[in-house]
Amino acid sequence: MIETRVVDSDAEREDALAVRHAVFVEEQGVDEDLEYDEHDSDAVHVVAYDGDEAVGAARLRDLEDGVGKVERVAVLEPRRGEGIGRKLMAVLERRARADGFDELKLHSQIHAADFYTDLEYEQYGEAFEEAGIPHVKMRKML
Known part of the structure; x- marks a missing residue:
């Protein structure tokens, strides 16, 4: 069973960074x-666990x-499609x-925009490139 929680320890923060490294740096080739960045120190991080x-x-x-x-x-590649992103x-x-x-805003990779649309985010503006990957801006009123 998947447990998703706000990070409250250094170990959980390292786990979150390790998932990001696997997906963005290793899989997608984003430069470390x-x-x-400077926002990692003051952002609220969330991590999803399957067991440990x-x-x-x-x-x-x-x-x-x-x-x-x-x-x-x-979300780690072999675990996509299981609802982890929604959690x-x-x-x-x-x-x-x-x-x-x-309000929440985000920059979605174009291939993932439908995921956010299903969560009631709306696209605004034109497509743009970020870290060498096509993105669109999206937002949702809370």
């Missing part, structure tokens, strides 16, 4: 200098007054509401 194995991760940070930004949503997003959205955010 782009993947890990970290299988998914995401983070939430304060973007501007009343607006949070969802970033680095990652990560549910935890992030609950936390965002608890933190007083009225």
Whole structure:
């Protein structure tokens, strides 16, 4: 059974970073200098576990007054399609509401935009490239 929770220890934070490394750096070829940034220290991190194995991760940070930004949503490749991403997003959205955010924004890789649309995010603006990967901007009112 998958357990998804807000990170509250250094070990859990390292697990979240390890999932991101596997997905973004190893699988997608994102440069490590782009993947890990100054926001990691103050963002809220969420990690999904199957037993003791970290299988998914995401983070939430304060973007501007009343607006949070969802970033680095990652699920290990063999575990995709099991609903882990939805569980990560549910935890992030609950936390965002608890933190007083009225809106969430994110940059979705184009291939994942339907996932967020199913979660009631709407696309705005034109497609753009980030870390060498095509993305679209999306948002949701909470």
